[in-house]
Amino acid sequence: MTNQYQINNEQLTKIDELIKELNKEQLVWLNGYISGLINGGTSSENKLETKVPKSSEKITILYGTHTGHSKEIALYLYDRVSSLGFSPSLKALDEYKKNDLKKEQYLFLIVSTHGEGEPPIQAEEFHEYVLGKRAPKLEGTKFSVLALGDKSYKKFCQTGVDFSEAFKKLGGEEIIPIQKADVAYEEIANNWIDSVAGELQKIQPVTIPTVATENATAKKKKFNRSNPFYAEVLEKVRITTEQSEKEIYHVEISLEDSDIEYQAGDSIGVLPNNPIDLVDLIINHFADDPERIVRVGDKDVSLFRALQHKLEITVLNREVLEKYNQLVQNKELTSLLENEDALDKYLYGADAIDLLEDFPGEIKTDEFIGILRVLYARLYSISSGPTQNPEEVHITVASLRYKHKKRDRNGACSTYISDQINVGDHIPIFIEKNEAFRLPKENDKPLIMVGAGTGVAPYRSFLQEIEQNRKQTNSWLIFGNQRFKEDFLYQVEWQKYLQKGVLNKLDVAFSRDQNEKEYVQHKLKQKAPEVFQWLENGAHFYICGDKNYMAKDVQETLKEIITNEGGITAEKADEYLKKLKRERRLLLDVY
Template identity: 70%
Template structure:
């Protein structure tokens, strides 16, 4: 920022003098007022909304998050509640004092579920507490829970549901039913916040109308899934050889003048277009007119456009099948839904056309559209450091292509970018914060980074950031892919980092270059003694990539290393690993 934009010492003194006596809710109002001025809306906020009246009721807002979404929602709710005139505090569950639970009058919890019913690490202690014998009775507590999850999983919001049941069992009174949300959570979260603030206004009548109007001053996040930024593609380069089985691209995207900021470890969300050939197949199967106007989210749009960029058609989940079964009364789907193994196998790779083809039944086009989910953004780990690449963001993307039932399939976003998007085109994007995958605050701490394929992307961001910050901590990268000559992503960059001393060690595993396959977990075990020494010296251990196989195998190998090199039992090794997670020294970005 240039000097002409900085305030001088006299102005700073005046500002400090002004704000030192302001209350928390007044500061929130000032924040909104200044935002209005910056956006050219000086008259958008009337100073008359400042209320001298403040509610005597205290409100606690708690969040349990894996990526940071729950925290964002909690902060939004906190701002709104303060603006209403309440005394409110906000805390992550890992910092919450369990003994305070019985004192709470109004408690609002926003918590995510990771994978198949797993609570985020920071929520584990309170989760165990409220389900244990020492949990207190809560007859004076009113509460509401917002549960985030991913409907790809059967138990997609289980953590929030479990908290809600536990609070009820302990005698607390729910002022709203537990609200569940899929990955497209923004609209649901906004509606939940509106309901919460509405309930607070009715429950605590001393909050005046003039105070309530202050909530309009709270600024909202500018770009998200519901309101993406259309960013220009600056570069798109294939970084595997043309004869490689893997089709991987490095893509650079402009953020110039967008005001968008990100941190190393974050992801980028991209709203894709579904493959046109799949859209055509579905419309032909439905025997409908692609130009017929349909209504999606209260907006009129052609059937073709609805299937191309509004609804999810490349992947299915249990909820879609259940809705489809209800309409068609197909008995075979009911059998499928009752067999978890067969259901999992079917959902892996099946799309909306498969559903129509494999389980025929009487269903209109509009009914079929009603079974489909909204098209969700695809998330990609950012592969650029923000300081090294100002006003740019880079991603590393592998094109998803496969054949199932003698029909070629393409990923919605990956094939869209690799096949259709060119330099100069614009992509609808937003930044997806990932607070569970961050560089350590102490830049002297060592890093052990494990990634296979495109899972190496965030480590490019990490090392670029460490270079810019002149960090002294050591770094060790374990990278795996199929073939050295074809698939060594960012090879020259890793070599430069080694030469500069930003990266101290690089171990690679190319699975197809020898008869016996070798993976990153094998390289870890080969270096087990030194890996354990790094952990004992405070290293942060990162895993990025496939959740089902690679990440699971790496953690198994890490447990073996801890047990063998530490000379401890398997139970003690589990405790060691759990401690690493609690200390945020074992961090995963898996998919």
């Protein structure tokens, strides 16, 4: 009779099968793992992580981020490298000691590019140091860079490229070629992390504990671009009048049963459907069958579904045009690609059917869909405070409609929400963290909030949070739109906050209510002495709106105010602005 402590034949067979698959190092590890369990281990999960022998190799993970993506990836990499038996160091670039650079053995950098080729604020000083004359030689340093960017910009991933080239010039050995990731970065980031793990296992060939790897994976956010949450629309209300030139909606979305959390300043990503009329135009151009099955990525879908749900057809970029021209060899397109100014002008407002009609050539349907980008999410600044709305998220959406080349055009996501989505419908969403647009940590810091149009959305979130959680804060909202009667978004709420003292000052600029247009930057000029005094008293200055015009004009005006009111040179005013950015007191959320 077998007693309770004896292994039975079935268990013994399983053990034998397992042992046959293990090498010597794995058997040593398994012996330590079992010893740990016998000696009072309460969690096999913990033992799997703690029993991995530690390596003495110096591994440093650095990140430079604007919205938080680079930090998120750096944390995943840190967990993965730790599970291999190393003790990596993890630092933000603005916290990293530059003198340590020459001591690095293995250096892994994750960095985004902000705007048109600029480093994020967090990376500015290190970027200047590495590209400058004082940077040390890096012989003996092995490195790899993961660069995040947006292909809609000409200088795609430029900051990451700058670092990679500088490290090589300084004598570093690039053990994994630079990886450049577009807006949908998850797959490339995961593959890069796998490559890093593979390189490090050459130093320390330790089996990655299965549970430890799962733990690192479990820390990833539950919902993202590739795995959105299908959220119910609770309310959709137009908040401009029928007479307004702008069609703007306030949309309230349920987060119930999602465990999704957000902070004031974050954005929501919405995965849209492309306009059906544009899908039909493309299919008709090829005289193809909308129900024909095509391959998109690793999935087989109908041609119609691919064009409506999977591929980017409402906007183009240089890369798409270059790939297209490789197939059609169109002389006019070749000439366009050689002229940056003409290319920028063409891309503004152009869509996929324009490309086919403007630059004809021999190309098949499957070839064409093969060059298109994956349909990416559209981001909207959240206009609700999480404390006041823990199971809801609100957004403010302006429907994009315009005529271009005698054809009506619609924004992929804005008109998807305004035309196709009703209360009770479900839309695919995820939260996009924005660490670069937060309320001050100190409750008593003054706030100057400048927004035009839907750029006022995050300030509604801010004021709801201030009302719920903060003591008296001096806050000043400067809002602009076209007309007072038609376009004064959330007017009643701002008045309520003024009465309660949650909002202390409100200035408005309505550009079409008088002969001479007045914008938010003009209102700033009118209040220049007060604006400068608020800055001198420690105010945080926020800008939200159009990046090409409004945001640039406001920053130029702010520089002018600092120059004149501070009695300093333009160069000193530039330094003043840079200092505000470094101190996280000049914050931008632009689109």
